[in-house]
Amino acid sequence: MSSYRIGIDVGGTNTDAVILNEAMEVISATKIITQDNVSEAILLALKGVVQQANIPTQRITHAMLGTTHCTNAIVERKHLNKVGIIRIGAPASMAVKPLIGFPEDLQSRLGNEVYLVRGGHEYDGREIVPLDKQAIYDAAGKMKGKVDSVAITSIFSPVTQDHEEIAQAIVKEVLGDDIPVSLSFEIGSVGLIERENATILNASVVNVAKAMANGFITALNEEGIDCQVYFGQNDGTLMSVEYAMKYPIYTIACGPTNSLRGASYLSDVENGIVVDVGGTTTDVGVLVDTFPRESALAVEIGKVRTNFRMPDLVSIGLGGGTIIRIKEDNTFTIGPDSVGYRLKEKAMVFGGDTLTATDIAVFLGKANIGDYNNVAHLDVLLLEKIYQQMIAMVENAIDQMKTSGESEPVILVGGGSVLFPWQLKGAAHVYKPENFGVANAIGSAISQVSGQVERIYSLDQFGRLEAMEEAKRLAIEEAIAAGANPDTCKIVEIEDVPLAYLPGNATRISVKAAGELLK
Amino acid sequence: MRYLDENAIKNIAVGAAVLGTGGGGDPYIGELMALQAIKEHGPVKMLEVDEVPDDALVVPIGMMGAPTVLFEKAPGENEAKNAFQLMEEHLGRKIFATMPIEIGGVNSLLPVAISARLGLPIINVDGMGRAFPELQMVTFYLDGISNSPLVIADERGNTSILQTIDNHWSERIARNITIQMGGSSTVAQYSMSGKQVKNSGVAKSLTFAEGIGKIIRKSKQNPIQEVLSFTSGYSLFEGKVIDIDRKTSTGFARGIATIEGINEDKGKTLSLHFQNEFLLAVENGKPVCITPDLICLLDSETGQPITTEGLRYGVRCTVIGIACNEKWRTEKGIETVGPRYFGYDLEYIPIEIITSEEVI
Incomplete structure (x- = not known):
């Protein structure tokens, strides 16, 4: 009796879904336009991929979802929790109070239940001052009925988490077990403000994550699927439902990570460069032992600075739908705008009136989609020149990500990767694996x-x-x-x-x- | 005289990170402190050096210790107040104004926050025109100004006053107290008269930082050219970090970063030697910028400054050099902060001379 798993990855343009068998072979794959309703896209992708696979649904044992719900909630300031904020560290840190670096519209969404209490630790584990437990009882009492979740941050909790754990016990004693509590040492690393910000954001999307998870499980059940459910996080690994409820913030930016992981899996390359060509942009990332290399920079989420880890990516404005403009003197521009998800109505090979990167590739015989006759009249020398520049853009991005002059394996994935040739400068070998178009969903599944x-x-x-x-x-x-x-x-x-x-x-x-x- | 508002503070923060030459700590926490302080107490009054009476008492203030500790254990509300109070009691005079000890890094904006909180004016001047790691590495020291009495304070309310035989002893003792205080402390030192500030400080450094920050913050695309023309700086190298060799010794982040050239510098390699700050840049075996001239590492795309702690594999960056204040180029200046002090066995050659040789 073979078993199956489903992988779904939500992107800005498309939502992809795949079903893999026990040998991790793709048995069905589908692509749905995401547009504005992420939940709807997930539902459609799920229905589509299950229908296509034509397998007994009770044999599906695992379902993995990489989604943008939490990112969208924070960026759009929608459905956020009122968060009770407790910082343990006074008299230190009083010069930089919680939320000070937050944009005002987000501050007002989160509410104004902010408490600074005495306690916290030094870098070597000594207490700054003893924890003021009474102040935590008082804070929790005042928050009662006014908050949906609580974020607790103590100074140097990555070294010693005692004060956060004691505070959590007190908060639960006063507010009950139904109010979720986020502890900073479980969310971020050293750097008080960034870790506290990440913890507050985490607490703010707990209900969003709950609704998202329940929606996904209901959708699965409606398809007759009763399986283990997991959510993708931005380091390329999975969380259980319970974990995702506690740490929903980790779902942010799992999409590009899934593409990198999927590319590694499909090509069997552990170290190399991944070029993920979408409809509007191309992301270039680096695989280190099958995982994405992480970025060195501080990361802003919804204009809030956090010390999250994110995959190190270079993004260029070149994808399958990128608009090419030719001027009267035969000079041209490539993007950065794109027809996006409307490729199939706008691109010339599909009968549209807009010259896109896809049309160039079809004309030159690099890709075989749509109708060649729609572009047959174009100037071959000029289009060859445009194509060379497109390649140079990608080669330059690849070079930027390399850590030495040596050639490295390059893996092309994503729906737009058909645009590019089998030879690229700086590539020891170019891989174009089967199922390249849904590498992200495969990355989610594996x-x-x-x-x-x-x-x-x-x-x-x-x-x-x-x-x-x-x-x-x-x-x-x-x-x-x-x-x-x-x-x-x-x-x-x-x-x-x-x-x-x-x-x-x-x-x-x-x-x-x-x-x-x-x- | 003018007032520093929210926008000025944000600009200074970015410029100060550039002038921090890789060290001095990320000014972000100082920026937040300053923003909170002006929110609670209103904008900060900034004076030019020639607006300060000759006999006025000026006391610079700053943080000492590990930037990593500071970013985790942010300062409280009363350290500076307690330190200034003890200083005033000891000297028997009122403090007229404060100023930054260094413009590079976190110590640029901390005095702005304190200035707002205590209602003291801040002066548009500092003691380095950049960042350096030790207390005696200030232009006041070159003119023989003592950093005693030195007051050191923590967030709990502990204070201590040091009267030492020289500035090196202050550094040594204060650093040990700082460790007991938890690895970071607030230090008031180098009490000066208005006249001494005029003669021995690096004037207009807050507005210099502000100007650099303004360029980087407003630009959507590559602001580096504009930064170079504003600072009369030199573009030294463009590349990506391919190796970082870190060694810890005597509490300093020491090491060498290797940058491989791209675009015009393709095929070349630059070694960036650092001890908290970038101190020496060597291209294919030949020095191209030497401390005390400023070596700044900027993100090639955004122009945002990169610190030694933020250095990682694959970072794409542009190295620029800026001539230091002329006070550092004296014999005593070079002795205090030149290459040999930091253990690099070579002569200091001003950046404008090295770079012109290169052209020939």
Whole structure:
């Protein structure tokens, strides 16, 4: 008896869905235009892919969804929770109160239940001052009936989480178990404001995540599917429903990550460069041991600065629907605007009146879609020139992402990847895997589960090796807690950064472990 | 005289990160402190040096310690108030105005926040024109001004006053107190007369930072050319980071970043030596910019500054050089912050001379 899994990935232009069999082979795939209603697109994609597969639905054992619900809620300021905000750290940190860097429209959405109480820790684990438990009882009492969720942040909680955990117990004692509590040490890393911001945002989308999860499970049930449900997060790994309810913020930006992971899986390449060509843009990312390389920059979500980790991407304004304009003197421009999801009405090969990147490729025989006769009259020399420039744009983006002059494997995925040739400058080999158009949904379906820790260690006290070993052990424990099979867990990322101006060789160590889903 | 508002503060923050030459800490926390302080207390009054009476008492203020600690354990509301109170009691005089000790990094905007909170004017001047890692690395020191009495304060209300035999001892003792205070502290030091500020400070540094920040913030695309013309700077190299070799020693983030050239610099390699700040840039074995001249690393696309802690594999960047204040180019200046002080065995050559040699 074979079993199946469904992977769905929501993108700005399209929502893709696939069904894989036990051997992880694609048995059906579908593409739906996302437009404005994400939930509707997911439903249609699900219906489409199930119908096409024609398999007994009770054999579907897993469903993975990578979605933009939480991102959209924060960016559009819709359906956000009223958040009770508790910061533990006074008298320190009073000069920078919570929400100070938030845009005003978001501040007013989140409400004004903000409390700063005495407590928190030093970098070496000492208390700044003892935790003022009474102040937390008082804060929780005042919030009662006014908040949907609570965000708690304590200074240096990535080193010592005691004060956050004690505060959580008090809040639950006063407000009951129905009000979800987000603790900062579980959300972000060292950097109080950014971690607190991420924690507040996380608390603000708990209800959105709940509605999204319930909607997905209902949709599955309506198709007669009763299976384990997982959500994609932006490091290319999965969360269980319970985890996603606690950490919905991790779903943000899982889409590009899914494409990278899917590309790695389809091509069997572990280290290389992925070029994901969509309708409007092309994203170029880097695979390091099958996972995306992460960006070094601070990340803004809905104009709020956080210390989230995001995949390192270069995005250029060139996709299948990119508009090409030819002037009277035969000079031309490529994009950056695009006909987007309306390719099939606007592009010349589909009978439209707009010259797009797709038309160029069809004319030159690089791709075989639509009707060649609609473009047959165009000037071959000029179009060849335009095409060369399109290739140069992608080659330049590839080069920007490389870390040395050496050639690397390049994997082309995404619906628009047919545009590009089998040879690219700087590519040791160009892969155009089968099912390239739905690499993102496949990436969602094959995801693993992970655990991550970030702590500050005094190497004089611990010794480097011992500190590393402890961090690795904690990361694997986290992965197992998230649903990973202990036998398949391995460390996928280690980073240590020494901290300036501190004694005892203080070093920040961050470790990520990942493993296959426990069946 | 003018007032610094929200927009000015945001511009200074970005410019200060550029002038931080990779160190000095991300000014973001200082920016938030300043924004909160003016929200609660109104805009900050900024004076030019020639508007300060010769006999007025000016006390610079700043943070000491690890930027990472500061970003996690942000300052409280009373450290500066307590420090200034102790300073005034000790000197028996009222403080007329405050100023930044360094314009690079987090210490540029902290005094602006304190200025708003305490209702003291801030002066458009600093003691470096950039960022440096040690307390004696200020232009006041070159003119023999002592940093004692030095007051150090924490958020709990602890304060301490140091009277030392020289500025190196202040550095040593204050750093140890800072560690006990949790790795970061507020320090008031280098009390000066208005006249001393005029003679020994680097004037107009707040507005210099503001000008750089304004260019980068308003531009949608590559602002680097405009930054170069505003600062009379030199474009040194464009590339991507391909290797970072970090070594920790004596509490400093020390190391070498290797940048591989792209576009016009294709085929070339630049080594960027850092000890919190970028101190030496070497292209294919030949120095192209040497401390105390400023070496700034900017994101090639956005022009946003990149710090040594933010350095990572694959970062695409442009290296620019800016001539330091002439006070640093004296014999004592080079002795204090020149290449040999930081352990690089080479002569200081001003950037305008190195770059002109290159053309020949």
